[in-house]
Amino acid sequence: MRLVFFGPPGAGKGTQSAWLTAHLAIPHLSTGEMLRAVAATGTEVGRAAESCLAVGRLVPDPLVIRIIEQRLAEDDCRPGFLLDGFPRTRRQAESLDEMLARRGTPLDLVLNLVVPEEMLVQRLTARGRADDTEEVIRQRLQVFYAETAPLLQHYQDQSLVRDVDGRGTPAEVRQRIQAVVEPPQTPPEAGEEGKGKREG
Ligand code: AP5
Ligand code: MG
Numbered sequence: 440m441r442l443v444f445f446g447p448p449g450a451g452k453g454t455q456s457a458w459l460t461a462h463l464a465i466p467h468l469s470t471g472e473m474l475r476a477v478a479a480t481g482t483e484v485g486r487a488a489e490s491c492l493a494v495g496r497l498v499p500d501p502l503v504i505r506i507i508e509q510r511l512a513e514d515d516c517r518p519g520f521l522l523d524g525f526p527r528t529r530r531q532a533e534s535l536d537e538m539l540a541r542r543g544t545p546l547d548l549v550l551n552l553v554v555p556e557e558m559l560v561q562r563l564t565a566r567g568r569a570d571d572t573e574e575v576i577r578q579r580l581q582v583f584y585a586e587t588a589p590l591l592q593h594y595q596d597q598s599l600v601r602d603v604d605g606r607g608t609p610a611e612v613r614q615r616i617q618a619v620v621e622p623p624q625t626p627p628e629a630g631e632e633g634k635g636k637r638e639g
Contacts, residue, residue, distance in 0.1 A: 440465060440519040440620070441544060443526070445591060446552030448579045449559035449566075450605050451612055452523045455552070459521060459616060466515050469523040473506050474498055495570055495578035497527055497586065504534045511538060519547075527587045549594040550616065554605040556580060 440463050444452045453469060460467040478489035484502065491498045507525055510516065526532040539545055559580065563571045570579065594600045601619045605612055 440547050441539070442519070442521050442548040442550060443546060443594070444521055444523045444550050444552065445594075445600075446550075446605065447554065447556075447559055447583045447588075448576065449563040450552040450554045451562075451609065452552060454609055455612060455616055456521055456523050458613060459620070463519065463521070463620070465519040465521055467523060468507065468510055468516075468520050468525070470503055470507065470525040470527075471523070473510070474503070477502075477506070492570055493575070495575040495582065497582060500528055500530045500534075503527075504531060507531075507535070508538055526590060527583075529586075529590065532590050532593055546594075546597075546599055548601060548620070549591075549599045550619065551591060551600050551602045552605040552612075553602055558606065 456467045478485050563576045603615050
Protein backbone atom coordinates (compact mmCIF):
# COMPACT_ATOMS: atom_id res chain seq x y z
CA MET A 440 0.00 0.00 0.00
CA ARG A 441 1.24 3.49 -0.89
CA LEU A 442 -0.06 6.01 1.56
CA VAL A 443 0.37 9.56 2.73
CA PHE A 444 -0.21 10.31 6.39
CA PHE A 445 -1.56 13.84 6.47
CA GLY A 446 -2.14 16.05 9.49
CA PRO A 447 -0.82 18.98 11.50
CA PRO A 448 2.20 18.90 13.84
CA GLY A 449 1.28 16.90 16.93
CA ALA A 450 -1.64 15.08 15.30
CA GLY A 451 -0.04 11.71 16.07
CA LYS A 452 1.38 10.79 12.65
CA GLY A 453 4.64 9.48 14.07
CA THR A 454 2.92 7.66 16.93
CA GLN A 455 0.45 5.86 14.67
CA SER A 456 3.00 5.24 11.90
CA ALA A 457 4.99 2.98 14.21
CA TRP A 458 2.39 0.19 14.39
CA LEU A 459 0.82 0.91 10.99
CA THR A 460 4.05 0.44 9.02
CA ALA A 461 4.83 -2.76 10.95
CA HIS A 462 1.29 -3.98 10.32
CA LEU A 463 1.39 -3.22 6.58
CA ALA A 464 5.07 -4.27 6.28
CA ILE A 465 6.05 -1.03 4.52
CA PRO A 466 8.79 1.49 5.35
CA HIS A 467 8.07 4.64 7.36
CA LEU A 468 9.32 7.66 5.39
CA SER A 469 9.31 10.62 7.79
CA THR A 470 10.91 13.71 6.26
CA GLY A 471 11.16 15.24 9.75
CA GLU A 472 13.28 12.30 10.93
CA MET A 473 15.35 12.33 7.74
CA LEU A 474 16.01 16.07 8.05
CA ARG A 475 16.95 15.78 11.73
CA ALA A 476 19.48 13.15 10.64
CA VAL A 477 20.83 15.46 7.93
CA ALA A 478 21.05 18.31 10.46
CA ALA A 479 23.02 16.08 12.84
CA THR A 480 25.77 15.59 10.24
CA GLY A 481 26.91 19.18 10.81
CA THR A 482 27.78 19.61 7.12
CA GLU A 483 26.89 22.78 5.25
CA VAL A 484 23.64 21.21 4.06
CA GLY A 485 23.03 19.95 7.59
CA ARG A 486 23.51 23.40 9.09
CA ALA A 487 21.14 24.90 6.53
CA ALA A 488 18.49 22.31 7.40
CA GLU A 489 19.04 22.83 11.13
CA SER A 490 18.44 26.57 10.80
CA CYS A 491 14.96 25.84 9.37
CA LEU A 492 14.07 23.09 11.85
CA ALA A 493 15.04 25.29 14.80
CA VAL A 494 12.53 28.00 13.91
CA GLY A 495 9.78 25.80 12.47
CA ARG A 496 10.15 26.90 8.87
CA LEU A 497 10.06 24.49 5.95
CA VAL A 498 13.37 23.24 4.61
CA PRO A 499 13.66 24.32 0.93
CA ASP A 500 11.78 22.10 -1.53
CA PRO A 501 14.75 21.00 -3.69
CA LEU A 502 16.53 19.34 -0.75
CA VAL A 503 13.42 17.60 0.59
CA ILE A 504 12.34 16.44 -2.87
CA ARG A 505 15.81 15.05 -3.59
CA ILE A 506 15.82 13.12 -0.30
CA ILE A 507 12.41 11.59 -0.99
CA GLU A 508 13.20 10.78 -4.61
CA GLN A 509 16.32 8.86 -3.56
CA ARG A 510 14.48 7.10 -0.76
CA LEU A 511 11.56 6.02 -2.95
CA ALA A 512 14.00 4.47 -5.42
CA GLU A 513 15.23 2.00 -2.79
CA ASP A 514 14.11 -1.62 -3.01
CA ASP A 515 12.18 -1.72 0.25
CA CYS A 516 9.71 0.83 -1.16
CA ARG A 517 8.58 -1.54 -3.93
CA PRO A 518 5.72 -3.09 -1.92
CA GLY A 519 4.62 0.36 -0.78
CA PHE A 520 5.49 3.05 1.75
CA LEU A 521 4.02 5.45 4.28
CA LEU A 522 4.94 9.10 3.78
CA ASP A 523 4.82 11.10 7.04
CA GLY A 524 5.36 14.85 6.73
CA PHE A 525 5.63 14.86 2.94
CA PRO A 526 4.35 16.48 0.80
CA ARG A 527 4.08 19.82 2.60
CA THR A 528 4.01 22.30 -0.31
CA ARG A 529 2.37 22.40 -3.71
CA ARG A 530 5.75 21.88 -5.37
CA GLN A 531 6.41 18.78 -3.23
CA ALA A 532 2.96 17.39 -4.08
CA GLU A 533 3.54 17.94 -7.80
CA SER A 534 6.96 16.31 -7.61
CA LEU A 535 5.50 13.31 -5.81
CA ASP A 536 2.81 12.98 -8.50
CA GLU A 537 5.50 13.02 -11.18
CA MET A 538 7.71 10.48 -9.40
CA LEU A 539 4.81 8.07 -8.90
CA ALA A 540 3.44 8.59 -12.41
CA ARG A 541 6.86 7.75 -13.90
CA ARG A 542 6.81 4.49 -11.97
CA GLY A 543 3.16 3.78 -12.71
CA THR A 544 2.52 3.42 -8.96
CA PRO A 545 -0.15 5.92 -7.86
CA LEU A 546 -1.10 6.57 -4.23
CA ASP A 547 -3.73 4.30 -2.70
CA LEU A 548 -4.76 6.37 0.30
CA VAL A 549 -4.33 9.68 2.12
CA LEU A 550 -5.10 9.31 5.83
CA ASN A 551 -6.02 12.71 7.23
CA LEU A 552 -5.62 12.85 11.00
CA VAL A 553 -7.93 15.55 12.36
CA VAL A 554 -7.12 17.14 15.74
CA PRO A 555 -8.18 20.56 17.12
CA GLU A 556 -5.43 23.16 17.37
CA GLU A 557 -5.40 23.58 21.16
CA MET A 558 -4.96 19.82 21.62
CA LEU A 559 -1.97 19.91 19.23
CA VAL A 560 -0.27 22.63 21.28
CA GLN A 561 -0.87 20.67 24.51
CA ARG A 562 0.59 17.46 23.06
CA LEU A 563 3.66 19.14 21.60
CA THR A 564 4.56 21.25 24.64
CA ALA A 565 4.30 18.06 26.72
CA ARG A 566 6.68 16.19 24.37
CA GLY A 567 9.61 18.64 24.45
CA ARG A 568 11.50 17.95 21.19
CA ALA A 569 13.99 20.76 20.37
CA ASP A 570 11.36 22.47 18.17
CA ASP A 571 8.54 22.02 20.71
CA THR A 572 8.76 25.47 22.32
CA GLU A 573 5.52 27.44 22.32
CA GLU A 574 6.85 29.97 19.80
CA VAL A 575 8.15 27.37 17.33
CA ILE A 576 5.00 25.26 17.69
CA ARG A 577 2.88 28.29 16.73
CA GLN A 578 5.13 28.87 13.71
CA ARG A 579 4.89 25.20 12.62
CA LEU A 580 1.10 25.31 12.92
CA GLN A 581 0.93 28.54 10.93
CA VAL A 582 3.07 27.02 8.16
CA PHE A 583 0.87 23.92 8.18
CA TYR A 584 -2.40 25.81 7.79
CA ALA A 585 -0.98 28.23 5.18
CA GLU A 586 1.06 25.89 2.97
CA THR A 587 0.20 22.27 3.69
CA ALA A 588 -3.50 22.09 4.58
CA PRO A 589 -4.56 23.40 1.11
CA LEU A 590 -2.95 20.30 -0.48
CA LEU A 591 -5.75 18.17 0.89
CA GLN A 592 -8.07 19.44 -1.85
CA HIS A 593 -5.71 18.01 -4.48
CA TYR A 594 -6.13 14.53 -2.98
CA GLN A 595 -9.84 15.00 -2.29
CA ASP A 596 -10.29 15.66 -6.01
CA GLN A 597 -8.86 12.17 -6.60
CA SER A 598 -11.11 10.63 -3.88
CA LEU A 599 -8.03 9.45 -1.98
CA VAL A 600 -8.71 11.09 1.39
CA ARG A 601 -10.12 9.37 4.46
CA ASP A 602 -10.53 11.55 7.53
CA VAL A 603 -9.69 9.98 10.89
CA ASP A 604 -10.64 11.59 14.21
CA GLY A 605 -7.29 11.97 16.00
CA ARG A 606 -8.72 12.87 19.43
CA GLY A 607 -8.74 10.43 22.33
CA THR A 608 -6.08 7.95 23.37
CA PRO A 609 -3.52 6.52 20.92
CA ALA A 610 -5.34 3.15 21.21
CA GLU A 611 -8.65 4.75 20.23
CA VAL A 612 -7.06 6.49 17.25
CA ARG A 613 -5.42 3.21 16.23
CA GLN A 614 -8.81 1.46 16.16
CA ARG A 615 -10.20 4.15 13.86
CA ILE A 616 -7.23 3.84 11.50
CA GLN A 617 -7.52 0.07 11.52
CA ALA A 618 -11.16 0.37 10.43
CA VAL A 619 -10.04 2.44 7.43
CA VAL A 620 -7.11 0.28 6.30
CA GLU A 621 -8.97 -2.99 7.00
CA PRO A 622 -12.62 -2.43 6.16
CA PRO A 623 -14.89 -5.23 7.43
CA GLN A 624 -14.98 -8.11 4.94
CA THR A 625 -18.20 -9.43 3.48
CA PRO A 626 -18.88 -12.72 5.30
CA PRO A 627 -17.99 -15.70 3.03
CA GLU A 628 -21.52 -17.13 3.44
CA ALA A 629 -23.02 -14.05 1.82
CA GLY A 630 -20.61 -14.43 -1.12
CA GLU A 631 -21.53 -18.10 -1.53
CA GLU A 632 -25.23 -17.29 -1.37
CA GLY A 633 -24.87 -14.67 -4.09
CA LYS A 634 -22.95 -17.15 -6.25
CA GLY A 635 -25.63 -19.82 -5.75
CA LYS A 636 -28.35 -17.44 -6.76
CA ARG A 637 -26.54 -16.43 -9.94
CA GLU A 638 -25.94 -20.06 -10.85
CA GLY A 639 -29.45 -21.15 -9.99
P1 AP5 B 1 8.13 16.75 11.53
O1 AP5 B 1 9.13 15.95 12.23
O2 AP5 B 1 7.34 16.17 10.45
O3 AP5 B 1 7.22 17.40 12.64
P2 AP5 B 1 5.72 17.91 12.61
O4 AP5 B 1 5.05 17.94 11.31
O5 AP5 B 1 5.78 19.20 13.34
O6 AP5 B 1 4.92 16.83 13.35
P3 AP5 B 1 5.28 16.09 14.67
O7 AP5 B 1 6.30 15.05 14.41
O8 AP5 B 1 5.58 17.10 15.73
O9 AP5 B 1 3.86 15.48 15.01
P4 AP5 B 1 3.25 14.04 14.71
O10 AP5 B 1 1.97 14.21 13.96
O11 AP5 B 1 4.24 13.10 14.17
O12 AP5 B 1 2.84 13.66 16.18
P5 AP5 B 1 3.51 12.62 17.19
O13 AP5 B 1 3.04 11.24 16.89
O14 AP5 B 1 4.95 12.86 17.31
O15 AP5 B 1 8.84 18.08 10.92
C1 AP5 B 1 9.72 18.83 11.70
C2 AP5 B 1 10.35 19.93 10.86
O16 AP5 B 1 11.08 19.34 9.77
C3 AP5 B 1 9.40 20.91 10.19
O17 AP5 B 1 9.02 21.95 11.05
C4 AP5 B 1 10.24 21.38 9.01
O18 AP5 B 1 11.18 22.33 9.43
C5 AP5 B 1 10.99 20.12 8.61
N1 AP5 B 1 10.29 19.33 7.58
C6 AP5 B 1 9.75 18.08 7.73
N2 AP5 B 1 9.20 17.65 6.60
C7 AP5 B 1 9.38 18.64 5.69
C8 AP5 B 1 9.00 18.79 4.33
N3 AP5 B 1 8.30 17.84 3.68
N4 AP5 B 1 9.33 19.95 3.70
C9 AP5 B 1 10.05 20.91 4.34
N5 AP5 B 1 10.41 20.84 5.62
C10 AP5 B 1 10.08 19.71 6.30
O19 AP5 B 1 2.78 13.09 18.55
C11 AP5 B 1 3.11 14.31 19.14
C12 AP5 B 1 3.08 14.14 20.67
O20 AP5 B 1 1.75 13.81 21.08
C13 AP5 B 1 3.98 13.00 21.18
O21 AP5 B 1 4.53 13.34 22.40
C14 AP5 B 1 3.00 11.82 21.33
O22 AP5 B 1 3.41 10.92 22.31
C15 AP5 B 1 1.72 12.54 21.71
N6 AP5 B 1 0.51 11.86 21.22
C16 AP5 B 1 0.36 11.22 20.02
N7 AP5 B 1 -0.89 10.73 19.92
C17 AP5 B 1 -1.53 11.09 21.07
C18 AP5 B 1 -2.87 10.87 21.56
N8 AP5 B 1 -3.78 10.20 20.84
N9 AP5 B 1 -3.18 11.37 22.77
C19 AP5 B 1 -2.26 12.05 23.51
N10 AP5 B 1 -0.99 12.28 23.12
C20 AP5 B 1 -0.64 11.79 21.91
MG1 MG C 1 6.25 13.26 13.53
